[in-house]
Amino acid sequence: MEVDFGPAVRDFRDELRDWLADHLVGEFADHRGVGGPTDGAAWEVRLAWDRELSAGNWLGVGWPREYGGRGLGLLEEIVFEYEYARANAPYRATVNALDLLGPMLLKVGGETQKKRFLPPILAVEELWGQGFSEPGAGSDLASVRTRADRDGDSWVVNGQKVWTSFGMHADWLYVLTRTDPQSVRHKGLTMLLLPTDQPGVEIRPIRNLAGQDEFAEVFLSDARTGADMVVGEVGQGWRTAMATLGIERGTTLLPQQLTFEREAEAVIDLARDRGALDDPMLRRRIVDAWISVRIMRTTNLRTLAELTAGRTPGAQATTAKLYASTRHQQLGQLATELAGPAGQVVGEDYGLDTRQRSFLLALAETIYGGSSEIQRNIIGEQLLGLPKEPRP
Amino acid sequence: MDLTFSEEQDELRKVVRSFLAKHSDEADVRRLAADPHGYDGVVWRRMATELGLQGLAVPEEYGGFGFGYVDLGIVFEEAGRALLGGPYFATVALAAEALLRCDDAQARRDLLPGIAAGETVATLALTEESGRWDEPGIRLTAHDRAGGWRLTGAKTYVPDGHLADLLLVAARTLGGISLFAVEADAPGLARTPLPTLDQTRKQARLEFTDTPARLLGTEGTAWPALERTLATASVLLAAEQVGGAAAALDAAVDYAGIRVQYGRPIGSFQGIKHKCADMLVEIESARSAAYGGLWALDADDEAEIAIAAALAQAFCSETFTRVAADNIQVHGGIGFTWEHPAHLYFKRAKSSEMLLGTPSYHRELLAARIGI
Numbered sequence: 001m002e003v004d005f006g007p008a009v010r011d012f013r014d015e016l017r018d019w020l021a022d023h024l025v026g027e028f029a030d031h032r033g034v035g036g037p038t039d040g041a042a043w044e045v046r047l048a049w050d051r052e053l054s055a056g057n058w059l060g061v062g063w064p065r066e067y068g069g070r071g072l073g074l075l076e077e078i079v080f081e082y083e084y085a086r087a088n089a090p091y092r093a094t095v096n097a098l099d100l101l102g103p104m105l106l107k108v109g110g111e112t113q114k115k116r117f118l119p120p121i122l123a124v125e126e127l128w129g130q131g132f133s134e135p136g137a138g139s140d141l142a143s144v145r146t147r148a149d150r151d152g153d154s155w156v157v158n159g160q161k162v163w164t165s166f167g168m169h170a171d172w173l174y175v176l177t178r179t180d181p182q183s184v185r186h187k188g189l190t191m192l193l194l195p196t197d198q199p200g201v202e203i204r205p206i207r208n209l210a211g212q213d214e215f216a217e218v219f220l221s222d223a224r225t226g227a228d229m230v231v232g233e234v235g236q237g238w239r240t241a242m243a244t245l246g247i248e249r250g251t252t253l254l255p256q257q258l259t260f261e262r263e264a265e266a267v268i269d270l271a272r273d274r275g276a277l278d279d280p281m282l283r284r285r286i287v288d289a290w291i292s293v294r295i296m297r298t299t300n301l302r303t304l305a306e307l308t309a310g311r312t313p314g315a316q317a318t319t320a321k322l323y324a325s326t327r328h329q330q331l332g333q334l335a336t337e338l339a340g341p342a343g344q345v346v347g348e349d350y351g352l353d354t355r356q357r358s359f360l361l362a363l364a365e366t367i368y369g370g371s372s373e374i375q376r377n378i379i380g381e382q383l384l385g386l387p388k389e390p391r392p
Numbered sequence: 393m394d395l396t397f398s399e400e401q402d403e404l405r406k407v408v409r410s411f412l413a414k415h416s417d418e419a420d421v422r423r424l425a426a427d428p429h430g431y432d433g434v435v436w437r438r439m440a441t442e443l444g445l446q447g448l449a450v451p452e453e454y455g456g457f458g459f460g461y462v463d464l465g466i467v468f469e470e471a472g473r474a475l476l477g478g479p480y481f482a483t484v485a486l487a488a489e490a491l492l493r494c495d496d497a498q499a500r501r502d503l504l505p506g507i508a509a510g511e512t513v514a515t516l517a518l519t520e521e522s523g524r525w526d527e528p529g530i531r532l533t534a535h536d537r538a539g540g541w542r543l544t545g546a547k548t549y550v551p552d553g554h555l556a557d558l559l560l561v562a563a564r565t566l567g568g569i570s571l572f573a574v575e576a577d578a579p580g581l582a583r584t585p586l587p588t589l590d591q592t593r594k595q596a597r598l599e600f601t602d603t604p605a606r607l608l609g610t611e612g613t614a615w616p617a618l619e620r621t622l623a624t625a626s627v628l629l630a631a632e633q634v635g636g637a638a639a640a641l642d643a644a645v646d647y648a649g650i651r652v653q654y655g656r657p658i659g660s661f662q663g664i665k666h667k668c669a670d671m672l673v674e675i676e677s678a679r680s681a682a683y684g685g686l687w688a689l690d691a692d693d694e695a696e697i698a699i700a701a702a703l704a705q706a707f708c709s710e711t712f713t714r715v716a717a718d719n720i721q722v723h724g725g726i727g728f729t730w731e732h733p734a735h736l737y738f739k740r741a742k743s744s745e746m747l748l749g750t751p752s753y754h755r756e757l758l759a760a761r762i763g764i
Contacts, residue, residue, distance in 0.1 A: 284755065290764070291707055295703075295707065299677065301395045302396065302679075314676075319676040320676075322673050373666070375669070376665065377665065379672055383669075384641075384645045385645070386660065386668060387656070389660055
């Protein structure tokens with residue numbers, strides 16, 4: 001099933017396809033498909049690729065022109081993501097700012113903030129990290145303890161953040177802080193924009209299980225930022241954070257699914273080479289893997305169709321993440337099994353090939369963006385209306 | 393991109409759901425399950441005359457309404473939700489579709505208007521003792537004698553075969569596989585209802601002894617049309633399975649919200665909540681499988697239909713069975729009783745798995761069609 005978004009966006013799509021064909025060459029072409037939400041590989045090349053995209057005015061397709069975007073609609077944004085993934089272009093190094101912070105500022109940021117921060121994001125001049133999770137607050141963000149106290153025209157921030165993706169590259173952080181020390185849970189939180197270039201900010205990379213510097217822990221000791229760096233309102237940080245997470249869940253599945261489709265095709269080729277298609281047990285798992293990616297595609301198309309028709313997406317928009325992350329892990333395990341002993345050997349310095357990287361990094365997919373257990377709670381309580389878990 | 397439902401389709405769903413809530417409630421389902429006749433003639437007529445359900449996707453020139461397969465899929469999803477008893481699947485998904493696919497405009501003109509009007513109950517008799525849904529499974533023979541074609545042999549596991557006024561019979565001739573129409577009162581036809589594990593969908597054994605039959609289309613060329621019919625029916629059955637699974641989940645969720653243990657509703661425990669969440673994840677995935685098939689049918693994309701149909705049967709069959717079993721589990725002891733409706737869904741789920749071939753069979757069809 002070829003996806004056709006209609007004649008209205010066909011010119012846009014053709015322009016994009018031509019541009020990608022012309023520019024995804026050389027070193028960039030060598031890094032096709034590299035990177036991902038948890039993949040720290042080839043950082044410098046990917047950053048250069050982001051600058052290439054920026055020069056072509058392809059970043060911020062849906063952002064208003066006054067902030068450096070193209071001012072196009074949701075449909076073009078979707079087409080961009082789809083064609084981008086179809087071309088298997090490198091995963092954007094600045095995706096955090098493009099897909100999370102940018103939309104958040106557009107939604108709830110002040111005019112001065114938008115003018116100050118959005119153009120440098122699109123120009124790849126300033127990199128951003130997300131400061132949400134803490135050692136004591138992973139999926140349970142309402143337990144955030146990092147404190148921010150008002151001191152004249154500044155906020156003084158103390159605490160620790162963790163799992164900040166690509167945080168060691170960040171020039172700025174958007175940080176969820178507690179500004180009312182008496183508050184509990186999601187009340188009294190505030191979203192702050194904080195520069196990293198100051199003595200009160202210490203960032204240490206954490207190596208992930210694939211051996212990459214992918215995320216970082218951030219120590220904030222009397223770190224300072226201006227009073228005008230509050231996104232949304234003081235005390236409304238929870239609402240701001242949730243808006244961001246909603247965006248995160250909505251945008252990542254389409255390009256991911258195309259990657260999964262490629263991996264499933266590779267699994268079939270590998271199985272054919274190994275003669276595994278004649279093994280009835282493996283054969284069944286291979287067909288099921290193919291079915292899984294096909295279902296992901298149709299599920300995403302359902303959601304896209306609803307979005308473009310101006311409808312509120314149905315339950316599948318929420319269940320898709322749990323389904324995709326679980327099935328992708330199964331695909332990775334099957335691929336690793338089919339690769340056999342040869343697939344167990346890695347390169348120098350724990351150098352992983354595409355299959356090995358994907359297999360290992362898939363383990364994060366059932367954790368980030370709300371773990372599978374949290375997803376099941378959300379599905380059970382918000383979609384099915386089951387009674388809430390008792391909470392202290 | 394037309395992969396979402398229109399307001400008219402939402403309205404169709406509402407109307408069908410409300411009609412079936414009235415005419416296929418639990419008491420109706422149980423009454424018809426216990427009755428060998430298996431359907432309510434008055435409701436059947438009203439389905440045709442008031443809602444146009446039998447002729448929904450039949451072209452207007454044959455007395456139908458010319459709607460698409462997505463519309464028809466909505467009706468099947470709702471029929472599955474309500475465990476609608478009776479020959480709707482056999483008549484619409486199998487027989488009407490076979491007539492539409494066979495190369496015989498005269499037969500369509502003769503036979504489809506009765507189906508669309510709710511006057512004719514019809515079915516497709518394909519399976520024999522082997523239970524196979526493929527071409528080699530067809531052994532019953534037809535001979536062209538003076539005075540016309542005659543059938544000899546047996547068909548069995550025929551959905552609603554003892555209720556149908558019109559039987560479309562797949563048979564083997566010297567030229568190959570051919571399709572025949574047989575009247576219910578044809579001489580030399582003996583029909584025996586089979587007692588079934590799933591009482592909500594009836595089956596029959598049919599014996600043909602030199603039974604006169606009308607050849608549909610050209611002799612020996614029926615298999616491609618039958619294969620396409622089975623693909624369409626696979627998708628519509630998948631939609632029905634999705635509806636049944638959704639109803640089973642609704643029942644589990646309702647119960648989990650009111651049943652109290654250890655001082656709290658059981659739905660507040662993660663053990664139950666997460667099970668229900670997983671049920672919904674499977675159902676939404678099954679919806680994608682079924683809807684993908686319906687869209688392919690409306691696009692009339694032959695290769696895509698073949699793939700989507702096998703995928704839908706493989707996936708939706710297992711989803712319905714798993715969800716229906718989980719519903720019994722969530723209900724605990726009460727879910728294991730005859731009085732509770734949970735088993736009705738479970739049995740329908742398991743029998744639907746076999747109705748057009750098992751999930752393994754469809755996986756293999758899929759594998760062949762995508763070149764694995």
